[in-house]
Structures are given as C-alpha cells and as structure tokens.
Amino acid sequence: MRSGEMHAARSHKGRAGPRHNGGVDLTDTIVAPITAPGGAVAAVRLSGPRSWSVASQVFAPWPETVVARSALFGRFRHGDDGLALPFAEGASYTGEQSVELSTHGSPASVRALLEACLQAGARTAEPGEFTYRAFMNGRIDLTQAEAVRDTVAALTEAQLKLANRQREGGLLEQVEAARSPIVRVLAMVEASTDFSEEVGEVDRGLAAALCGDAEEQIRAMLETQKRGRHVREGFTIALVGPPNAGKSSLFNAVLRRSRAIVSPHAGTTRDTLEELVEIDGLLCRFVDTAGLRETADEVETEGVRRSIQAMEEADQVWYVWDATLPWPGEEQLPRADLYVANKCDLARSDFGENVSALTGEGVDALLTHVPKGLGAGGLAPIAARHAAPLQQAREALARAQETFASGLPTDPASVDLRAALRHLGEVTGETATPDILERVFADFCIGK
16 A cells, blocks of 8 residues: 555544644635746646636636546636646645646746636635645645655755655655554553453553564664754764864865865964765765864954864764874874874875875765765654654553553553554644644745
C-alpha cells in the first residue's frame, strides 16, 4: 500500500484550521498562481467546490460535460489564450475539484486572469492553503506537507533528495511501522480487560517485546535528527588557529573567490565571517575566525571570544597553523576535528593535512572530510519538530514495558500506549493541535 493510500483513510476534515488562514471558510473556492513570476508561462490554480463553474466563466470554450485530466485549449476572458486542465474531487492535489489554468507569464496577463477568477466568485488563497487543504482532505500527512515546503526551498541536491523522499511518504511509513505494534499491544490489553474470561491474561512477554520493537524503531528515527539538520540547515565548519596561519586565505580558497581580507599583518580578522558553499550536494557553512592569542586589544579580544563561540557551535573544527613554524604539539591546541598545515608550498609537516591556500594544493583533499550528502543509513532523517513527540512516544513505551514486567495489572499500560500513539500522531498530523499546524504552515508561500 502506498503512503498516500495508507493515510487517506484518516482524513483530517473537521479539524480547526491554523490561525494563518484567518478563520476563513475552507469550503470556499480559492485561486492563486502556482508558478514563480517572470517565466514565459504561468499556471494559476483554482480549488474548491465551484472551481469548474468559475473556470467556465473565465475560459472558453468550456464543455458541457467535463472530462477530468483532459487539457482544453481556448481563450481567457481577458483575451489571452492558453490551457485549462480540470481535476475531479478526490483526484487533485488538494483533493477538491480543481482547475489549473496556463497562460502567458506576463504580469499583466496573470493579474487579469486572477481578477477575472475573483469576479467569478473565487477568493485569493492564503499562503500554504492548497497544501493545507491537501492535508485536511487526507491526500497527504503532515510530514509530506512539510516536505512540499522543503522541496520549494531546496538549495542543494541533498536537500532536494531528502524533500522528495519525505514527500513520497518515507517518514510516514517509518512512523506507521512503529505505530503498528503499539496498536496490536493496545488491542491485546483492551481485549483482556473487557473480555478477560474469553481471552484470558495478556501475554506479558509478547506485549513487552512488541513495545520494545516500536521503541527501537523510534530510537532509530531519533538518531537521524543530526543528519537531517545537516542536510536541511547546512554543515558548519569553523576555521580556527593562531594569527597569520592563513585561515582567511584558506577560506577564500575553499570558496574559490576572494571573500575575506588577507593581509600579512597579524590580527587582520577581528570578527567571524560566514559563507555557504555546496560540497557533494551538502550545504556547508564555512566560518573564518579571528586568530587565537592573548591580546590586550579590546576589539581583538572580542574577536577571539567569537572564535571560541564559533568552535563550540560548529559541526567540525579545522585548526590551521603555519607549516613553516614548529608544530606546537596537539596537547597544546584546542579540540579540533582536523589539523591543517598551511603553506605546504614553503614547508611540509608530518602531522595533519598539508595544504597551500596560495597554490590550491591539498584543498580538494580537505573537502573530502565533509560528510557526503545524506550520509549513511536507510531511514529518512527527521526534522527538529519531530524529535520531541518521538521522544515522548518512546518514554511512554518504556513505561508500558515496565508495567508488563512488574506483574501488576496490565490495564494501566493502555494509558501509556494511547499516549505513545497520540505523540506519533503529532508527527503525522493525526493528533496535531492547531498551534502545531500553525507552525508548520507559517512559512509557506502563496501558491503552495
């Protein structure tokens, strides 16, 4: 069973909408462009119960008998020509009756088409309302809705792959896999409580084992959070070291452009400098820092403080030193994930990675220390929002296992089992509260 089919049986119709929809009626027919401005062709979507009726007033010829998913060529009321593609209720992106109108992409043409749709009875869609309706109508779950947003915002190949994977139901399937044994145990407990004479006592060993299976699956999902953060937000690398070691030169060499000021005078860099670069599909944030040394200069002291802060916040720390100077010894240096001997065109070191920021030698080899794309592991990485409910579900399962192992009556375990299911539902959206929905859809743009 595909993830969309798996979720369709649990429609969200009737749930109160997030505040960003302003309390508007979700049964209205809405309209908005679904393509970015400036293209040669623009697409405008109508969605809602009167979509075909509105389309018939702005597009001609409109057939008496509409054949869904069959493109029509004609002329819009404002004079431009183009295509109309109708979708039947239950078979569109939103799950509602819908029409996608394609016209020339000039701002004037798009504005005129939108105005005609509004005059015919549609209203302008709120940001994210198309995807919100798809969620409410059971076409997608909340993780897939988040993936739509991530797909639109993707800057790197890794981000796009992750968004596609989640949009296709990768995370939903993982949550369902954890949910299934919990549902089975809950059924066992409730049956033994309500029909004890017929079914007897709960098999405590089996119940505990099933809870353990679910807990293990949740634990594995939680372990993907860091990988997911790296892909979605970027992987941060701080370049640290003493003054004049060539950190800014290496920073420029990695970026392949002159971004940081380079000077032979020590202490040129007084603040942190950040730039993003894509490496093997992964968004990397390189941070150039002030040289680490004792100083009486107030401004430079602040720069050193910020360097230390950058080290603490980075995913990796690369310590850069001048290979023409004696190696100070690792025990004398701050913690680092990689030690880089710069100026290897003048001298080479027996310790760390030899590199020349001036000639570019060794720079590509340095970049192999950056994680590749999604990294290892077969699970779709979770996002920050998913971590708290997953952890709460895991804790509820641990309490249920303690009940089964204690020899006490098993019916209290049903409370923890239901709690675990409720927390998993916060991830997929089944039991998501309005404030959760508000947070998820707040960053959507109009047209999605």
